[in-house]
Amino acid sequence: MEAKKLKIMVIDDENIVGKRLKPALEKSGDIVETFENGESALARFDEEPFDIVVTDIRMEKIDGIEILERVLAKSAHTKVIMITGYATVEIAREALSKGAFDFIAKPFKPADLRAIIKRASKELRA
Amino acid sequence: MYLQPAMKSDDNKKAKNFQSEKRASISIRTKIAVSYSLFFILCVVISLWSFWIISTLEDTIEFLVITDNYLAEIQQARRFEKNYLLYGTDLDEAFEYLNRAKKVLNENKKTIKKIMGEKNFQIQSEYMLSYWNQLVKLKNAKDSKSRDLIVPMLREYGGQMVSFAQEFVKKERNSVSHMFLLAKRIPFLFISILLLVMVVFVILFTRQLMINLKRVMEYTKRIGEGDFSPIVSKSKYKDEFSRLADAFNRMTKELNNRHNIILESHKLRAIGTLVAGVAHELNNPLNNTMLTAEMLKEDFKILPDNEKLEMIDDIINEAERSRIIVKGLLDFARESKTNIKPLKIEKIVNDSVRLVANQVKLAKVILELDFDKKLPNIHGDEQMLKQVFVNLILNAVDALPPGGIVRISIRKNRIPNFVAVEVKDNGSGIPEYIQSRIFEPFFTTKGQGKGTGLGLSVSKGIIRKLGGYIHLESSSGKGTTFTVSLPVTDSPSDIMSK
Known part of the structure; x- marks a missing residue:
């Protein structure tokens, strides 16, 4: 059965992250949109909910934790994957306790993120 | 060994000139x-x-x-x-x-x-x-x-x-x-x-005694403030006071060595703080390089040449970015002897700002810069001054809640022949009753294990050693301003030629 296309949002203030992850994640046939700041991402999320949100934690103004909270408040079924610049137990614990699906530490390979997204989509389709 | 005291050979030479050995001995x-x-x-x-x-x-x-x-x-x-x-x-x-x-x-x-x-x-x-x-x-x-x-x-x-x-x-x-x-x-x-x-x-007789005793008192005050330059006995002959001066010089030399050790250990601590930020910062270009290289490899056969080239350029640029981050930290951490020379103050401040950029970002503090134009060169040691400014900026950042503002300005000619660097925050200010103690060694307002209480005392020591002044202006609710005044030099900077 042809799987339903998932809508994935990637947020990172490093523009290369979006630039490289878009083609990498689109290979699975999903729809990928990239954003370089929290405001435009949340504005877009307000227009229509996404299935998966991949967000960097540390950004100016609106950070990843705030995005996590607002996304989940809007759409509880959305899977939020956090990117941390530097994995610490506290940040991971905070993110997970606030309902993040998983987190991935920089630097990572596209394959690592794909594996997490695959798990997330399995849960979404279950 | 990194604890080698800076300026040691310099001080030795000076001290020798000031020795009273050659004077006739009339005790x-x-x-x-x-x-x-x-x-x-x-x-x-x-x-x-x-x-x-x-x-x-x-x-x-x-x-x-x-x-x-x-x-x-x-x-x-x-x-x-x-x-x-x-x-x-x-x-x-x-x-x-x-x-x-x-x-x-x-x-x-x-x-x-x-x-x-x-x-x-x-x-x-x-x-x-x-x-x-x-x-x-x-x-x-x-x-x-x-x-x-x-x-x-x-x-x-x-x-x-x-x-x-x-x-x-x-x-x-x-x-x-x-x-x-x-x-x-x-x-x-x-x-x-x-x-x-x-x-x-x-x-x-008593006048000579009193003058000498008064001078000794002034010396102790000066040494207490961290000025370790050798003292000269004013007596014409070699007497008890010139011997006391010699003893003082031996003591200040010893203190200077210890001060340098404290300086070094404080610098190590600052490096520790900065390393956390730098590691964080370094992960971004590393991640960009990793993602780009992986995708280049994955799609090597299907990508058009111009896109491949763009990705290679990205990899090069990100590697360069990493290099600059590492270099900044290494410049700061590199152990070296005191090297006093004409410097561009704006470069020192900019480098210091770059070093603490991550701490500033993490604390969500806004950093504003406001430099006078055509600043004269100052006289100082690049690494020592960076240590001072990094320290002052980190202190300001620590004192601020998210959204706080640190404003760094450089002003010329406020005092003739001095350039003033102000590090101003809009935090809650330092209560008046502890302002007088703020430069004392081991005095800290931060919680246990968070601060050594050496930052400002070391900074003051450095600035006094370079012939400058550091002072504090603070009032509750109006924030804190640290002003570092540094002597101007007429000699042209040789940074640019390097």
Whole structure:
């Protein structure tokens, strides 16, 4: 059965992250949109909910934790994957306790993120 | 070894020049000994003088007594001479009195000679002898005619003999009263001289002591503020104070070495703080490189050439970005000797800002820069100054809640020949009662384990060492401003040529 296309949002203030992850994640046939700041991402999320949100934690103004909270408040079924610049137990614990699906530490390979997204989509389709 | 004290060789050289070894050695002890010896000599001189006056007086009084006897005898002799001429009494009694007078003269020859002198004694004896001779002639004169010839001569010699002795008595009486007066005055004279000597001694000596002690107090204050430059003893000679100055210089050298160790360990701590930020910062270009390289590999066959090239450029650019981040930290951390030279202050501040960029971002603090144009070069050590500014900015960031503002401005000419760097935050300010302690070593307002309490004390030490000033302005609710003033140099910077 042809799987339903998932809508994935990637947020990172490093523009290369979006630039490289878009083609990498689109290979699975999903729809990928990239954003370089929290405001435009949340504005877009307000227009229509996404299935998966991949967000960097540390950004100016609106950070990843705030995005996590607002996304989940809007759409509880959305899977939020956090990117941390530097994995610490506290940040991971905070993110997970606030309902993040998983987190991935920089630097990572596209394959690592794909594996997490695959798990997330399995849960979404279950 | 990284704990090698900076400036050591410099200080050694300087200290050597300031050593008082070459000065002549006159210790305070010697000065006191010499002063007391002089004082003792003065006492001896005055006592001897006093003794001399009193023994002269003794002699003179003895002389006067003798002369009185003598005068009485010769006056008696003359009386019998007159009686003989007037009433024809016996002349033998005149001879008897003259004999007695002669005896007085002979018995007291020594005393009389001492007072009258040899010559006057001779004259006196001759007068008496002449009178004696005339008297003998008078006795032997048979008739009144020859008697009349002798009498004027006899009277003249007799008169001379008496008046000469009387003159002398008068003179000696005067000298006695004069000497008594002197003897009475000596104690007062002595007291006056003593007073004068004591005043001079007190003024010269205690003034030197007080000046030196005051100077030592100033030195301790200066050293307490972290200025470890060697001190110079102002005394002309090698004395206790110049030895004290040497001891002080040894101490400051030792303190300086320890200060450098503290400086180094504080720097290590700052590096520790910065490393966390840098590791964080480094992950971004690393991640970008990783993602780009992975995708390039994955899609190598399907990607068009121009896109491949763009990805390669991205990889190169991100590697360059990593290089700059690492270099900044290495420049800061690199152990090196103090290297004071003309520097561009704006570059130092910008580099420091770059080093703490991550801490600033993490704390969500806004950093504003406001530099005057055409800033003169300053005189300092690049690494040390970066350490100070990193420290001040991190302190400001620590004091601020998210959204707080740190404003760094560089102003020229506020004080002539100084450039002022202000690090201002809009936090809650430092309470007045701890402001005076803020630069003390190990004083910290941060929680246990968060601050060493060395940052500001080390910063102050560095700035004082570079000939600058650091001060604090803070009031509750209005934030805190640290101002670092650094001396301007006329020499052109050589940073640009590097």
